[in-house]
Amino acid sequence: MRFDTPATTNPIDQLKIVGKPVDRIDGPLKTTGTAPYAYERHDVVPNQAYGYVVGSAIAKGRIASIDLSTAQRAPGFLAIVTADNAGRLGRGRFNTARLLGGPDIEHYHQAIALVVAETFEQARAAAQLVRVDYVRTDGMFDLAAAKDSWTPAAGLGAPADPGVGDFAGAFPTAPIQLDAAYTTPDHSHAMMEPHASIAAWEGDSLTVWTSNQMINWTVGDLAQTLGIAREKVRLISPFIGGGFGGKLFLRADALLAALGARAARRPVKVALPRPLMANNTTHRPAxxxxxxxxxxxxxxxxxxxxxxxxxxxxxxxxxxxxxxxxxxxxxxxxxxxxxxxxxxxxxxxxxxxxxxxxxxxxxxxxxxxxxxxxxxxxxxxxxxxxxxxxxxxxxxxxxxxxxxxxxxxxxxxxxxxxxxxxxxxxxxxxxxxxxxxxxxxxxxLLTTSAARVRLDHRGVVTVETDMTDIGTGSYTIIAQTAAEMMGVPLDKVVVRLGDSSFPVSAGSGGQWGANNSTAGVYAACVKLREAVAQKLGFNSADAVFGDGQVRSGNRTVSLAEAAGESGLVAEDAIEYGDLGKQYQxxxxxxxxxxxxxxxxxxxxxxxxxxxxxxxxxxxxxxxxxxxxxxxxxxxxxxxxxxxxxxxxxxxxxxxxxxxxxxxxxxxxxxxxxxxxxxxxxxxxxxxxxxxxxxxxxxxxxxxxxxxxxxxxxxxxxxxxxxxxxxxxxxxxx
Missing domain, CATH: 3.30.365.10 (Aldehyde oxidase/xanthine dehydrogenase, molybdopterin binding domain)
Structure with missing residues (x-):
């Protein structure tokens, strides 16, 4: 569906379900501790081993030597991944530093090894036996000291130094003036759930259960880093314990879990310890x-x-x-x-x-x-x-x-x-x-977002999209959208999220997720409504959906009957025209x-x-x-x-x-x-x-x-x- 003219009255405007303070449909899972977060998914694949990340002890320099021999003799040891044995790795679009460092070191706590063992405790103990000698070089760590060596930089596609009028002439002549300096420090995302992943290979295909806000971005970057086709990578992230932008991109936990699983020839799970979340991942710059x-x-x-x-x-x-x-x-x-x-x-x-x-x-x-x-x-x-x-x-x-x-x-x-x-x-x-x-x-911000909607013989509507829920309520507002569009109660809607095998959504970030992802569901539901009307011989413009039924003229048919035994399915995306350019x-x-x-x-x-x-x-x-x-x-x-x-x-x-x-x-x-x-x-x-x-x-x-x-x-x-x-x-x- 192309959206290039302002919206007029549509089924969402009924506001029977959309716009209501509906309880989070994922709330019971989270409050009872049964929501399957990435690290806790013991049932998705058998025989899971544990990986522990070794982070660099210096901020800038290189590894002179690394001794793995003692760690390799540790109880429960299975494998060690380093830059020396990981094979040729690329770099994703959204990563500045390499996610596996060595011999060159780009920042403190850059991952330099993953130790894999039978248990978490064994992996951690073996990781402490890795001996690394570094050659430290000087670095620049003080923004105030580096301030004068700046370069112009555009942010989010904007020109670095745009100007309107004559600021240089107007400011000194203004009757009232303010000239002041302010500072903000570096900030950590400090989300509750750490960066965590489970990776498993089946032949040359990789599945990663992870905590990630942007499924499609990360599939692409993981495939590019590993040097494999993106069709060979599947990411699954149904529940995320907070992200705040720190989980927008591929990070070391997912990559190293994949490398560890390949080295150990069995599934491997990796979670970054809290100190590595601050120094190994991203932060808000000062x-x-x-x-x-x-x-x-x-x-x-x-x-x-x-x-x-x-x-x-x-x-x-x-x-x-x-x-x-x-x-x-x-x-x-x-x-x-x-x-x-x-x-x-x-x-x-x-x-x-x-x-x-x-x-x-x-x-x-x-x-x-x-x-x-x-x-x-x-x-x-x-x-x-x-x-x-x-x-x-x-x-x-x-x-x-x-x-x-x-x-x-x-x-x-x-x-x-x-x-x-x-x-x-x-x-x-x-x-x-x-x-x-x-x-x-x-x-x-407007971005394309797609969804697939199924109607089955029970009158149940199932929505599938790779949209994520980072604690924001995506499951619920998507369910509300589908229920409003198809005229069914919320308990007749099933929402499946966070799987790269589903249509590509907007993802969660930049506060663009709610509007775009529900608009994508809206578009798919419009197609499903048309399919229902066409099957029943109704004029889709006249068909009214409500109370689990569709009505046109004097004829009313239940959605369950309309779906039939084989059901109906529709898929579409919201795509934006030039309105974003015409209006701020x-x-x-x-x-x-x-x-x-x-x-x-x-x-x-x-x-x-x-x-x-x-x-x-x-x-x-x-x-x-x-x-x-x-x-x-x-x-x-x-x-x-x-x-x-x-x-x-x-x-x-x-x-x-x-x-x-x-x-x-x-x-x-x-x-x-x-x-x-x-x-x-x-x-x-x-x-x-x-x-x-x-x-x-x-x-x-x-x-x-x-x-x-x-x-x-x-x-x-x-x-x-x-x-x-x-x-x-x-x-x-």
Whole structure:
């Protein structure tokens, strides 16, 4: 199905099942511990052995020698895979460093060997007997030190230094100016489930049960790395215990499980230990950002400039922290620049809301600082600079843009009028209290997505697509879509996901999964409805599907009868035309936060939070709210505690476990409220939906920072906002 004209009224608009707060259909499996995650799939193939990854002990250099002899004599030993015996390996499109290193070492904890044994404990013990001598060479591990050696870098296909108007001339002449620098640190995905895979060969065909967000991408990269036809690779990933972008791509666990299984001639399972998840896989790169804003005295932005520096391994890409600044506010004279420094740290790559998450952590502080210079309320300053067209392409309107409504609705609900504009003036016992706000934007990305839909003799509808569920509720919204389209209750829908033998979907990432994958199911269901009507001799345009039946004129037939013993099957994909070029498609949010800061210790407590989202049709308010409050929690972590500490001498992340890498716990998060504005976007897809999973993170960190400033009068521009950055500026207790 080609989608190249705005959606009109269609069966989804009935909203009998779509749009309802349906419980997650996979919930009982997860709450009872019976959901089959990758490492736990003991039943999929017999005689599984265990692999344990040996990571490099240096960040840059080469292996001088490696002694495997002692490990090979260890109890239960089966095989060792290294670069010397793995055969010729290619490199996938989405991997910057090699997933199996040696003799050259590109980053700390780069996998250099996999030891396979009968049990996990035996594999781990044997791995500790591998002796490696290295020749260490100097590397660059400090972004600030490497900042001046940057190269221009485009992010997500955008030009590196686009400009509109004359920023260089307009900024110095603006009556009111801001020129400030902000930093965000390296972040870890820190998902609960580790990267884990089971691999088994049958002849020259490979099956991998894994935890992966993008099945089709990973099939291609695994085949390319192994040098085999992609038709010989099958990936199965029905349940994923969190990814946040860290499982978008092929990683060492899947490749080494495949190599280990080939070497041991039996199935092998591999899970990365927690320290290797930080250093062996990907992370969100640190940024240094400079923001300049010039405005008239009445608060209209005349010049806005945003530069961002980040680092990655040679061949890697930048953290595109300036992209939201190209779209969020009006201003005639504009400059954004994305700059990449070469670092020898582990690979930087996508983490939830890549670009916008750290970019808004800076931009939305800068907007508050500018509002203060102007003597304006922070919400009013944002409203005055709203735009209904792409500010860098004025001929392209936004398909929907309710940012002002988000801000106004949130201000009323949160009690913004009770905020004291003078910072450091409100006390509640020992707590200095304050409120903060931030706006957020995340683009709506469109990508082809396919599905297969079957109708059987029982009237049951089965949906098959390689779409994944990373805890986001994909099973449920896909079931809701099929039920709405075919006119059956949810208990008559079966959803099968995460298998590369199914039609290729959008996959889970970039908050594009919900809209695109359900649109693909919509397209397949349209074809199935036509097949049912054709078989019954109905005019498909007149056929009405409901209550497990199809009706046309005076004739009504059950779907079970229409399917017959042989059943009916249809397959189709949603394919997008030029609407994405004609309209800027984005989602918007306003975040509100109230904090208390202990006047003696500087300890920050989040008191309450509110997110008001405008994100198209909300397919399931319950699971969408879950996504947003999870993102809000993640934003609190980024604001107050999350930081991968870099050993700038040795080139690794020191706090590479969940004891040292702190994330919020239940006690850190109080009441959270989420409001979804009533919005449908017919430009987006037949579903008229968008995404919310990353939008909920965009702007949270800045809202926390702005609330802390309002509470204390201390402006912190370097995240995370830890006690040491507040203590010196606090008033006498």
């Amino acid at each position: 940024t240094i950002q400079r923001i300049r804003i010039g405005a008239t005295r009445d608060g209209k932005i005349t010049a806005i400039g945003h530069e961002s520096w980040s680092g990655d391994l040679p061949g890697g890409g930048p953290e595109n922290a300036v992209q939201q600044t190209r779209l969020l506010y009006a201003g005639a004279n504009r400059m954004t620049a994305t700059r990449l420094a070469i670092l020898d740290l582990p690979e930087g790559n996508a983490m939830r809301a890549p670009g916008e998450a750290p970019g808004l952590m800076a931009l939305e502080i800068a907007m508050d600082e500018m509002a203060e210079k102007l003597g304006l309320d922070p919400i009013e300053f944002r409203v005055r600079n709203d735009t209904q067209v792409d500010p860098e392409n004025p001929g392209r309107p936004f398909s929907q843009r309710q940012l002002i409504e988000c801000l106004r609705t949130g201000a009323e609900r949160f009690g913004w009028n009770k905020r004291n504009a003078q910072p450091g003036r409100l006390r509640d016992g020992r707590w200095l209290t304050g409120m903060g706000v931030a706006a957020g934007l995340r683009n709506n 498609q984005s989602t918007f949010v306003a975040h509100f936060v109230e904090v208390g800061v202990d006047v003696a210790t500087g300890e920050t407590h989040i008191r309450r939070m509110l997110a008001v989202c405008a994100a198209g049709r909300i397919l399931n308010p319950k699971s969408a709210r879950s996504q947003v409050i999870g993102a809000m929690t993640m934003g609190v972590g980024a604001a107050l505690m999350e930081q991968l500490a870099v050993d700038k001498r040795r080139g690794f992340f020191v706090n590479h476990d969940l004891a040292g890498y702190e994330v919020p716990v239940h006690a850190d998060i109080p009441h959270q409220e989420v409001i979804f504005l009533d919005e449908t976007d017919p430009i987006s897809s037949p579903m008229k939906a968008k995404g919310v999973g990353e939008l909920g993170l965009c702007g949270v960190g800045a809202a926390v920072a702005n609330a802390i400033y309002n509470a204390t009068g201390i402006r912190v521009r370097d995240y995370p906002i830890t006690l040491d950055k507040l203590l010196a500026g606090l008033p006498e207790a």
